[in-house]
Amino acid sequence: MPAAVTVAASSSARSLAFVAQLELVLAGAVLLALAGLLLVREVRRWRTRHRPHSPEVRARAVMGELCPNGWQAHVTLYSSATAAPAGAPRGAGTLVAIDWSELADDGGEPPPVRRVWAPTIADALAAMVADRHTDEVLERIERSAGTDDDPWDAL
DSSP: OHHHHHHHHHHHHHHHHHHHHHHHHHHHHHHHHHHHHHHHHHHHHHHHHTOTTOHHHHHHHHHHHHOTTOEEEEEEEESSGGGSOTTSOOOSSOEEEEEEEEOOOTTSOOOOOEEEEESSHHHHHHHHHHHHHHHHHHHHHHHHHTSSSOGGGGO
16 A cells, blocks of 8 residues: 555655646746846837938938939028028028039039028938939930930930
């Protein structure tokens, strides 16, 4: 009879050990899931703070495509419209001026410096890109005007 008691005790000890291991695995899985959720939250926070698609990054990318020889810009911030030079748009609040130009070809004449005005830096960058895009469209129309093709096909 003592052998039967030993087998029963050993069997219950094994089942208790299995339950303890199962509890440890489940606790580890819950902790791993929580760590994953915290990591996802922190990555989202980092991405919103470090957006790669800021107005400056977009303006640099588009201007790089529109100006194959390169371009340069100078940003000037004015605290109010009254502090801005003559010829600046009048309005309430701050003003941003961007003076930009495309770099010249090898041996070519440098293009003129252009100026755009806006209330914010992001708006000024967008205006600069729109200004260059308009120039690009006009250049395509001029190139196609010398040919027999329809000038609207250049658009």
